[in-house]
Amino acid sequence: MIRSVREITKADFNLIIDYFLGSSPEFLKALGVDINKLPAKKEWERIISNDFAQPPEQKKLYYVIWQMEGVSVGHSNINDIVFGKEAYMHLHLWHAGNRNKGDGTWFVKESVNYYFQKFNLQKIFCQPYALNPAPNHTLKKAGFRFIKTYETIPGWLNFKQPVNLWELNCNEFHNQLRENNKTNTDGF
Numbered sequence: 001m002i003r004s005v006r007e008i009t010k011a012d013f014n015l016i017i018d019y020f021l022g023s024s025p026e027f028l029k030a031l032g033v034d035i036n037k038l039p040a041k042k043e044w045e046r047i048i049s050n051d052f053a054q055p056p057e058q059k060k061l062y063y064v065i066w067q068m069e070g071v072s073v074g075h076s077n078i079n080d081i082v083f084g085k086e087a088y089m090h091l092h093l094w095h096a097g098n099r100n101k102g103d104g105t106w107f108v109k110e111s112v113n114y115y116f117q118k119f120n121l122q123k124i125f126c127q128p129y130a131l132n133p134a135p136n137h138t139l140k141k142a143g144f145r146f147i148k149t150y151e152t153i154p155g156w157l158n159f160k161q162p163v164n165l166w167e168l169n170c171n172e173f174h175n176q177l178r179e180n181n182k183t184n185t186d187g188f
Contacts, residue, residue, distance in 0.1 A: 030131075037159075087121055
């Protein structure tokens with residue numbers, strides 16, 4: 001299986017937007033999304049487009065697309081970006097058939113490597129819904145360290161919820177990468 005992670009293009013905007021707008025209310029609730037906060041498609045396009053045009057030092061959002069065999073299957077993004085310091089990551093495999101197969105861990109590792117390099121980050125945080133086991137399991141497997149569980153509104157689309165805060169330090173990640181490269185030709 002050929003997997004890849006690439007920077008978002010304008011052609012990808014609708015893939016991300018349609019993932020959310022086309023998902024059932026039940027699925028979105030399981031992700032921690034407040035369906036009443038979903039913007040209209042045109043407004044969402046405007047938000048992504050405006051930020052897309054900014055240099056890395058000024059971006060508020062940044063997306064990468066996950067692909068399998070050249071087909072887009074998901075995305076990751078960071079927000080609350082403090083260039084040279086930290087950001088908060090989100091992860092989404094779009095189709096149920098691609099979940100729970102281990103590919104998410106590979107995509108997360110590739111994505112964070114991209115984020116660390118492009119934004120010169122020292123730390124990446126992720127705070128998935130505590131009641132959604134899949135991303136929490138994936139983050140642990142990807143080398144993130146569990147910090148705590150607490151209640152917050154983790155993103156602009158979310159309702160107040162219990163989240164698990166995970167952290168990945170750039171130096172620790174690159175040390176893990178070097179160790180894994182000694183024994184694994186897949187890179188992770």
